[in-house]
Amino acid sequence: MSDQKSLQTLLSHSDYTAPEGFSALSTSIHHASTVVFKNVAAMRSRSWANKSSYTYGLHGTPTTFTLEARLAEIEDAKYCLLAPSGLAAIAMVDFALLKSGDDVLLPDNVYNPNRDLGNWLGQDFGISARYYDPLIGAGIADLIQPNTRLIWTEAPGSVSMEVPDIPAICKAAHDKGVLVAIDNTWSAGLAFRAFEHGVDIVMQALTKYQSGGSDVLMGAVMTRNDEVHQKLTMAHMRLGFGVGADDTYLVLRGLSTMKLRFDAHDAAARAVASWLKTRPEITRILHPAFEDCPGHAVWKRDFTGAGGLFSVMFDARYTQQQIDHFVDSLQLFKIGFSWGGSNSLCVPYHIQNMRKNWTIPGHLVRFNIGLEDAQDLIADIERALAAL
Structure with a gap:
């Protein structure tokens, strides 16, 4: 039987391979839904949760892995996950860490879609969402209940601009075994070192300074905590969050x-x-x-x-x-x-x-x-x- 491919097959199966050794200052854009494996053993050996390899486009490509690593470097985090928007990143944190019967505290000056999400958690998911004075500081200890699992902070509030005492809130929370997440979009990780001030989870809307062009929707969630990262990774997968390669490239281009x-x-x-x-x-x-x-x-x-x-x-x-x-x-x-x-x-x-x-x-x-x-x-x- 001849090895000669028909024209129709040749359109999908070219024998050409580009030469190795190409290097440029920009990050390559990898578009992919399907990831191709060398053989069945290679396919079975890979895990979508392991960032050392590739399994499916939704779980990452070299382009998205690079952006996640770069953002983690900026925030001095250990892990980073990308989401389709800042609000999607907030939802990923909530659904990773909260379940029916749990309690979450949010500042009264919280980003309004986060407030709507908190109210939805209370109405349909059996998670109580309560709001606190953003300037409460260490006084938040009095609001923490046995079922409180997460405290959201925002520094500053994106409309009324109050600046909370993050170290005081974190100490009060950690004394009672509660995690603290921050919306650090306002400072873009440049003007406020959230992990150094005690925060467990950093969320950012990359829509803002990171892209800088008013033309990208994207979010990120970062942490140093191994256990928290595993929960975030599972929520990321179950919610089906992915970002496009072109948008990822635009954010990467804006970082410098x-x-x-x-x-x-x-x-x-x-x-x-x-x-x-x-x-x-x-x-x-x-x-x-x-x-x-x-x-x-x-x-x-x-x-x-x-x-x-x-x-x-x-x-x-x-x-x-x-x-x-x-x-x-x-x-x-x-x-x-x-x-x-x-x-x-x-x-x-x-x-x-x-x-x-x-x-x-x-x-x-x-x-x-x-x-x-x-x-x-x-x-x-x-x-x-x-x-x-």
Whole structure:
């Protein structure tokens, strides 16, 4: 029988193999669902849970393994798992560590989709989700119950910007055998070393500074704890979480400039916030680097930077319609959620409806300062303030 392949078969089975020795500065993009094995013995010897080999695209390729390793290096973690979004990463932590009858504590300033997830856990899964004052510090010990398994923290809150005392919360939790997870998206692992301050699990939305282009959805969960990692790995598999190779490449490409961009966002945000502090329309600057912000002393003690996200409180004499008109009048600032990209963003929030015990009067507006010139952004805000 001839070894000559038909044209149809040749289209799927080429004899060509690219020469070895290719090397480049960028990470190769590996697209794969099916992973091919050399023989049956090789197939049977591999485990999807073992990162030393490959079994199926959902469980990882060289591209995703590389990003996981790079992120673990940045956070000084031992393990990292990727998820399709920041919220997916949060869900992975919850479903890995919580079961019916358990209790989870979340800060009252938690990322709102995390709040919705917590409420869903209570409604449909028999897991009690309770909310605490983000500035409670060591006082959280009084809230820990025998069935409390996990405490979520967020540093700072992504809208109201309070900075919690993470070391105090971790000590109180660990004294009672409870794990602590942090949403460390705001600092991107650059301005707050979460594991050094006692945290067990770090979650980040890579959608922000890591990609830097406002065009990627991805999340990550990191830990140093072997047992916790095994539980996270099982949840990751059972939930079917995977990320695309192209998006993974975009995040990898952004990592080399992330610190430079983060510092540029930080400098511009402080310049804009300092100017806003002089304006009579603004009654409070909710930026962790400013004394107005609750938890500023903790930020000063534990953090090394601030990035580009902060909020302000407008004087209560303005109506919500006027505040909305101010936001609509901005030209350089676009209206949209998220942060960490090159374009500045602005969103008004009904903070009184989001927080249980919010006492600061006025209207909250959140700014994400991008990579535009700070003076141009200030001029844009000044024009919009005239619309009030």
